[in-house]
Amino acid sequence: MSHLELKNVSKSFGRVDVLHDIDLEVMDREFVVFVGPSGCGKSTLLRIIAGLEKVTSGEVVLDGKVVNNVAAADRGLAMVFQSYALYPHMSVRQNLSFGLENTSTPRAEIDARVGEIARMLRIEELLHRTPRQLSGGQRQRVAIGRAMVRRPGIFLLDEPLSNLDAELRVTMRAELAALHKRLEATMIYVTHDQTEAMTLADRIVVLRDGRVEQIGTPLDLYNRPANRFVAGFIGAPHMNFLEGRFVVGEGNSAEVELDGGHRLTLPISVRPAGEPVMVGIRPHHIGLDAVGAGIPAAVTLVEALGPETIVHAEAAGHRIIAALAGQRRIAVGETISLFFDPQHLHAFDSEGRRLPEGA
Amino acid sequence: MSIGSFLTRRRGGASWHFTDVLAWIWLVSGLILMFGPVIWLGLSSFKTRAALSEFPPTLLPYETRMVEVEGHDEPLPLYRVTTEDGEERLMVQVRRIGTMAQMADPEHPEETVRVPLQAREPVRELQLATENYTEPFERLNFLRFFYNSVFVTVVATIITLIVNSMAAFALSKYEFKGRAAVLAVILATLMVPLSVIIIPLFSVINGLNLFNSLWGVVLPTVATPTGVFLLRQYMLTIPDELLEAARMDNASEWKIYWRIVLPLAMPAIAVLAIFSVMWRWNDFLWPLIVLSDRELYTIQVGLNSFQGELNVQWQYVLAMTVVSMLPVVVIFAFLQRFITTGIASTGIK
Amino acid sequence: MTVESSSEAAVSSRIAGILLAPLRWAMGLIDLPMSWVQRRLGTGGVVAAMLAPNMLIFGVFVLFPMFLNVLYSFTGGGALFLESRVFVGTEQYETLLDCRTYLDPASCREDRFWRAAGNTAFFVIVQVVLLVLVSLITALVLNREMRARGFWRAVFFFPVLLSPVVVALIWKWILQRNGLLNAALAQVGVEPVLWLVDRNWAMFWAIFLSIWAHLGFYTLILLAGLQAIPADLYEAAEMDGTPRSRVLARITLPLLWPSLVVVILLALIRAVQVFDEVFVLTGGGPGSATLFLVQYIYETGLAQQVRNLGLASAASILMALVLVVLTLIQLSATAWRERREKR
Numbered sequence A: 001m002s003h004l005e006l007k008n009v010s011k012s013f014g015r016v017d018v019l020h021d022i023d024l025e026v027m028d029r030e031f032v033v034f035v036g037p038s039g040c041g042k043s044t045l046l047r048i049i050a051g052l053e054k055v056t057s058g059e060v061v062l063d064g065k066v067v068n069n070v071a072a073a074d075r076g077l078a079m080v081f082q083s084y085a086l087y088p089h090m091s092v093r094q095n096l097s098f099g100l101e102n103t104s105t106p107r108a109e110i111d112a113r114v115g116e117i118a119r120m121l122r123i124e125e126l127l128h129r130t131p132r133q134l135s136g137g138q139r140q141r142v143a144i145g146r147a148m149v150r151r152p153g154i155f156l157l158d159e160p161l162s163n164l165d166a167e168l169r170v171t172m173r174a175e176l177a178a179l180h181k182r183l184e185a186t187m188i189y190v191t192h193d194q195t196e197a198m199t200l201a202d203r204i205v206v207l208r209d210g211r212v213e214q215i216g217t218p219l220d221l222y223n224r225p226a227n228r229f230v231a232g233f234i235g236a237p238h239m240n241f242l243e244g245r246f247v248v249g250e251g252n253s254a255e256v257e258l259d260g261g262h263r264l265t266l267p268i269s270v271r272p273a274g275e276p277v278m279v280g281i282r283p284h285h286i287g288l289d290a291v292g293a294g295i296p297a298a299v300t301l302v303e304a305l306g307p308e309t310i311v312h313a314e315a316a317g318h319r320i321i322a323a324l325a326g327q328r329r330i331a332v333g334e335t336i337s338l339f340f341d342p343q344h345l346h347a348f349d350s351e352g353r354r355l356p357e358g359a
Numbered sequence B: 001m002s003i004g005s006f007l008t009r010r011r012g013g014a015s016w017h018f019t020d021v022l023a024w025i026w027l028v029s030g031l032i033l034m035f036g037p038v039i040w041l042g043l044s045s046f047k048t049r050a051a052l053s054e055f056p057p058t059l060l061p062y063e064t065r066m067v068e069v070e071g072h073d074e075p076l077p078l079y080r081v082t083t084e085d086g087e088e089r090l091m092v093q094v095r096r097i098g099t100m101a102q103m104a105d106p107e108h109p110e111e112t113v114r115v116p117l118q119a120r121e122p123v124r125e126l127q128l129a130t131e132n133y134t135e136p137f138e139r140l141n142f143l144r145f146f147y148n149s150v151f152v153t154v155v156a157t158i159i160t161l162i163v164n165s166m167a168a169f170a171l172s173k174y175e176f177k178g179r180a181a182v183l184a185v186i187l188a189t190l191m192v193p194l195s196v197i198i199i200p201l202f203s204v205i206n207g208l209n210l211f212n213s214l215w216g217v218v219l220p221t222v223a224t225p226t227g228v229f230l231l232r233q234y235m236l237t238i239p240d241e242l243l244e245a246a247r248m249d250n251a252s253e254w255k256i257y258w259r260i261v262l263p264l265a266m267p268a269i270a271v272l273a274i275f276s277v278m279w280r281w282n283d284f285l286w287p288l289i290v291l292s293d294r295e296l297y298t299i300q301v302g303l304n305s306f307q308g309e310l311n312v313q314w315q316y317v318l319a320m321t322v323v324s325m326l327p328v329v330v331i332f333a334f335l336q337r338f339i340t341t342g343i344a345s346t347g348i349k
Numbered sequence C: 001m002t003v004e005s006s007s008e009a010a011v012s013s014r015i016a017g018i019l020l021a022p023l024r025w026a027m028g029l030i031d032l033p034m035s036w037v038q039r040r041l042g043t044g045g046v047v048a049a050m051l052a053p054n055m056l057i058f059g060v061f062v063l064f065p066m067f068l069n070v071l072y073s074f075t076g077g078g079a080l081f082l083e084s085r086v087f088v089g090t091e092q093y094e095t096l097l098d099c100r101t102y103l104d105p106a107s108c109r110e111d112r113f114w115r116a117a118g119n120t121a122f123f124v125i126v127q128v129v130l131l132v133l134v135s136l137i138t139a140l141v142l143n144r145e146m147r148a149r150g151f152w153r154a155v156f157f158f159p160v161l162l163s164p165v166v167v168a169l170i171w172k173w174i175l176q177r178n179g180l181l182n183a184a185l186a187q188v189g190v191e192p193v194l195w196l197v198d199r200n201w202a203m204f205w206a207i208f209l210s211i212w213a214h215l216g217f218y219t220l221i222l223l224a225g226l227q228a229i230p231a232d233l234y235e236a237a238e239m240d241g242t243p244r245s246r247v248l249a250r251i252t253l254p255l256l257w258p259s260l261v262v263v264i265l266l267a268l269i270r271a272v273q274v275f276d277e278v279f280v281l282t283g284g285g286p287g288s289a290t291l292f293l294v295q296y297i298y299e300t301g302l303a304q305q306v307r308n309l310g311l312a313s314a315a316s317i318l319m320a321l322v323l324v325v326l327t328l329i330q331l332s333a334t335a336w337r338e339r340r341e342k343r
Helices: A042-050 A092-102 A107-121 A136-149 A166-183 A194-200 A218-223 A228-233 B002-008 B018-044 B131-139 B142-173 B179-189 B198-207 B214-222 B225-235 B240-248 B253-264 B266-282 B285-290 B299-307 B314-346 C003-041 C043-072 C091-097 C111-142 C149-161 C164-175 C180-187 C199-227 C231-239 C244-272 C276-282 C293-303 C309-342
Strands: A004-013 A016-026 A031-035 A057-062 A077-080 A154-158 A186-191 A203-208 A211-216 A240-247 A254-258 A263-266 A276-281 A286-288 A295-304 A308-315 A318-325 A335-340 A346-348 B062-064 B076-082 B088-097 B100-105 B108-116 B120-122 B124-126
Touching: A004 A042, A016 A042, A016 A211, A031 A042, A031 A194, A042 A077, A042 A154, A042 A186, A077 A136, A077 B240, A092 A107, A092 A136, A107 A136, A136 A166, A166 A194, A186 A194, A194 A218, A203 A218, A203 A228, A211 A218, A211 A228, A228 A276, A228 A346, A240 A318, A254 A276, A263 A276, A286 A318, A308 A335, B018 B314, B018 C111, B018 C149, B018 C164, B062 B076, B076 B100, B088 B108, B131 B142, B131 B314, B142 B179, B142 B214, B142 B225, B142 B253, B142 B266, B142 B299, B142 B314, B142 C043, B179 B225, B179 C043, B198 B214, B198 B285, B198 C043, B198 C293, B198 C309, B214 B266, B214 B285, B214 C043, B225 B266, B225 C043, B240 B253, B253 B266, B253 C003, B253 C043, B266 B314, B285 B299, B285 C293, B299 B314, B299 C164, B314 C149, B314 C164, B314 C199, C003 C043, C043 C309, C091 C309, C111 C149, C111 C199, C111 C244, C111 C293, C149 C199, C164 C180, C164 C199, C164 C276, C199 C244, C199 C276, C231 C244, C244 C309, C293 C309
Parallel strands: A031 A186, A031 A203, A077 A154, A154 A186
Antiparallel strands: A004 A016, A004 A057, A203 A211, A240 A254, A240 A276, A254 A263, A276 A346, A286 A335, A295 A308, A295 A335, A308 A318, B062 B124, B076 B088, B076 B120, B088 B100, B100 B108
């Protein structure tokens, strides 16, 4: 049973504030991902949970106990570092057993546990090697194994896949997800890669400039981003944003006139006319308007990926990216007519906050 | 101009340039000047006392051949004698009287002939006077000097490594109040060599009752600021993540020091160890001041006292000089590359 | 990695493991009190405990004596310990500096100090100039494309490792009356010279000896500096048909200058402290012809029948001042070099 709670956690290094009033609860067996651009404080937050950094104010509560002054070693957590931090002068076996030796675990049990983990991670034949003699993926496994042997309450993973090449990253991602299920462990995972966050997380915490922007399940974040930043950060390619103003429309729906003069109906309640608004639409929610009644756009770049075609275009002074299903015959310079799926339009106010949906 | 052009040449052209000649002259005369004296020392150290006082000296340790002859207890020296009729004969010298020598045929020692000194020449053979090496150990307490030097070198080096590496670890891997001050003090004392504080240090040593003791030689030298600096610079390059990983692995700070940082700092520790051995083995002024008892002399002080005697026994001094060089030569032979890169990268000697 | 080499590594690591076993055991034992300190006082306590031995020894045998040195220089009398010494104010300094004319050591009350200072000054200037020049030429020669560079570097370097006593004895043996040098001169009909009995020759050999012993060290630093100069600069100059003398003046020396500055200052600092080799070679003689400052301090304070600790301390303070100035210049020069290298 591992339950973690952060209450009003703040951290500053000298005069620089890196974290502001973070509140978070992590449930037992949950896979939580901290995601955000570099410098957003996500790694610092993880290190605070680990006990490697002290909070400036606030509380870290582990299983109901405030652990602010408990040393890293005594929190019963394990961490996988970005650089793996394998002890270069020790063999894989020694790397795995070092932590258990420090807690005076009987030799027989150490051997048993190391053997079990090595089998599970398929690194048995590497046990006598030193980290220098391992490939990137193997080092990654050893680093995870070193965390696993200690049977920690919570696994902390700091960008563990960022040093791997793209292909290996996909494989290891899947392995990690499987491992999480199998171990039934609580994991907190830090990454700047939104794909990793979307694929692995039960819940995602989006951080920016030391503040929590949104906490939610991956689809929550995708479907209902709380603000413009989350909307832009989650999902690839990025969401398109178009500026406009509310106008007087008919009935209950809000109407927007974009800068180019085109009008859209948004699935939100009516707003006062003249109020500026930022309309967001994901590339995958843009289609071609067969009758040409959509927004006219000049194509600047076409990327044919096979299953879909990514079109970069310019419409009403905005650069728009559309992901069209299938293979399309579109040429650069051509003018196309874009159709925005009205069900998937997002609206943000001038501060970037999501406007409430209509009843 | 011409010197300048020879010095800048880096790439060997096809033709034999005059700068190549100059460079080779420099190298060869360097070889003679640098190696020559040491080889001369080595050759001389195998000569007997008599051979050493010869002028001009021979290159190799030659010795007059001695022959056992019937009727004489001691072996007699063998000479090549040119007789009056121009014939050459091998004879032993029985006795020397003024400018004449009494010579005899080794087969018939009872028949002696008188021969002028200039008409004979000793028969010489290559002979190594190994007693130069053995006697100082047997009679002159040299083993004691050797032991003292080994003790000082080994103990000082071990303490230096332990004490310096602990301090370097604390100064490189932890933030604490006063760290900058400690570093500044160490840096400041880099510029104060031992030779400037010998007077007060002498009274400190006396106050601690360490005068005339090997520990008095060892202790003032072990807290080298140079060593702390060298090790700290190296430890700064060990990633902090390794220490954090160990901390997550329940390792105490002390365990992090000796299980993680110390093994990883081995290259720097080895450099410091080699330097320390050289420093302590070669130290002269401080042992000279602290040690007054002959029993406690280190090799360097002992050698100096030998050569300072009224009647210098060069045959022993030379042999013992060779012996005192051996450890350094061995270290150099095996670790030359290590030492030279160590010096080139740290600028420390 | 082959099977053999890995099994070899395993064997050697096992041997190392056995050899290090007592160390391991001792370190593990220290872990008990250290862990206790960590639990009671936190990480700070451990850091203090690790720093303590070095700083204690350092304090007792370096810092405290430095401080004591100043106090001694203001006291007089023959007592060894400070508490029984008489405070005399600046008398010792006055004694040292009391001269009718500073150009003539004989006119000074403490004429040996002035002779030592004069000898040291002469030695420093001549030795450093020659030492740097010889090292520079050697480094330039060794930097040429050549076979067996490691061997040649070792030839010039190895005396650096020899003890000053050994260096002095090697040369004393060559320079003695019926030594190798006089024998060689006799071959060309030159009368034997008493090299170490003649004032000028003694100084010459003192300088020669110290250059012989130390040139390898400075050559090594300069060689490292030379090899850090990018080869494409030379190639570019060759493409331009630049004369070699111009390459030396316009490329090599300017780029080597930072290393050269460090070498000059290090050589200066060492030269001021000259003692060991010369002391064994000449004992400071003949007369006071090769008496240098450190020997003066040593003899005045410790080696004479009547120890004059105060006077020796005052002299060593004056010498320390010179060294501190030189070292400060050296440190700023090193910092300057590092800044330049970063760019």
